[in-house]
Amino acid sequence: MIVLGDANLEHAVAGALWGGFANAGQTCSGIERVYVMREVSEHFIEGVIAGAKRLKIGDPVRWDTEIGPMVSREQFDLVRELVDDAVQAGALRAVAARRGRLGRRRLLCADSPDRRDARDADHAGGDLGPVIPIIVVDSEDEALALANDSRFGLGASVWTTDRDKGERFARELEAGMVWINDHMFSHGACQCSWGGVKESGLGRTHSKFGSTSASTSSCASGSPPRCATRGGIRTTRHSAGRSVRPHRSSTAARRSGSPRFGREPRRC
Numbered sequence: 001m002i003v004l005g006d007a008n009l010e011h012a013v014a015g016a017l018w019g020g021f022a023n024a025g026q027t028c029s030g031i032e033r034v035y036v037m038r039e040v041s042e043h044f045i046e047g048v049i050a051g052a053k054r055l056k057i058g059d060p061v062r063w064d065t066e067i068g069p070m071v072s073r074e075q076f077d078l079v080r081e082l083v084d085d086a087v088q089a090g091a092l093r094a095v096a097a098r099r100g101r102l103g104r105r106r107l108l109c110a111d112s113p114d115r116r117d118a119r120d121a122d123h124a125g126g127d128l129g130p131v132i133p134i135i136v137v138d139s140e141d142e143a144l145a146l147a148n149d150s151r152f153g154l155g156a157s158v159w160t161t162d163r164d165k166g167e168r169f170a171r172e173l174e175a176g177m178v179w180i181n182d183h184m185f186s187h188g189a190c191q192c193s194w195g196g197v198k199e200s201g202l203g204r205t206h207s208k209f210g211s212t213s214a215s216t217s218s219c220a221s222g223s224p225p226r227c228a229t230r231g232g233i234r235t236t237r238h239s240a241g242r243s244v245r246p247h248r249s250s251t252a253a254r255r256s257g258s259p260r261f262g263r264e265p266r267r268c
Contacts, residue, residue: 001183002143002169003036003044007159011181013047015159019183020132021055024067026075027128029155029177029184034134035143041136045094048132052095067130079129086133140169148174154196157183176200 001019003012019031036044060068070076087093137143147156156175160166163180170178176196177186186192187206195204195213203213 001031001034001156002147002158002173003034003040004140004143004158004160004162004165005037005039006161006165007040008161008181009040009043009047012044012159013051015157015181015183016044016048016132017051017055019157021052021067021130022184024070025128025130026071027184029187030128031132031157031183033147034132035137035146036134037140037143038136038138041134045134048134049094052132070129075128079131083131091133144169144172148172150174151198152196152200153198154200155179155184157181174198176204 001016003009003016016031016034020034022030055066056064057067058065070079083093135146137146153175155177156173157179158166158169158173159181160169166180170180174197177192177194179185187194190206193204193207193209195201195209204210205213
């Protein structure tokens with residue numbers, strides 16, 4: 001997720017909460033890293049902190065629950081280890097609600113991209129948990145370079161009120177899907193292809209590209225044979241020079257009196 005200086009911050013905050021905490025962060029295309037421009041970082045981070053604190057943690061079968069459990073104790077321990085490592089490296093743990101493995105939401109903030117939680121947040125978030133690493137950057141080029149500095153590339157989003165700028169970022173981001181001022185929504189649209197680049201899987205689902213990815217195509221081609229008559233016997237040759245079954249000409253057939261050759265020869 002890249003939040004540019006001209007972004008609508010209210011929408012960007014809502015998008016970060018949705019993309020980072022949906023399904024307790026255990027979503028393949030969820031937000032795993034946020035790069036925000038320094039001039040709007042303070043207001044953006046404050047909004048995400050306030051929104052994360054309002055999310056209700058509880059039993060996943062209840063309608064009012066907004067963050068449920070992680071898939072296993074092993075997954076919980078893995079994500080906690082990565083978060084602790086990032087904090088020891090200098091990241092700020094901005095939100096940490098503790099209610100057992102059934103309810104933890106974490107917001108990590110770093111003022112430098114030289115953190116494990118920044119460059120390798122693919123692990124803290126990519127290992128699927130309710131964690132949003134936020135990294136403050138000083139330029140759009142820096143945000144783009146850091147976003148592409150990953151071995152994964154499933155989905156990305158850019159938040160800006162400048163349509164042309166958003167489309168430029170979409171072209172330059174190394175991801176199978178790029179959303180402008182939204183995140184993950186196209187999975188429910190059958191006409192939009194779904195799939196990643198780099199180590200984020202092979203092929204596509206949805207759309208016409210998904211249909212071709214699930215099928216095998218073949219090509220059969222050839223050229224018309226060339227015919228020559230030698231001594232009353234017509235020989236058919238293909239362009240490669242290989243002779244095929246010979247045919248007698250009509251004259252030779254009449255001379256032989258053979259019923260096999262009594263019919264008109266095949267024309268080329």
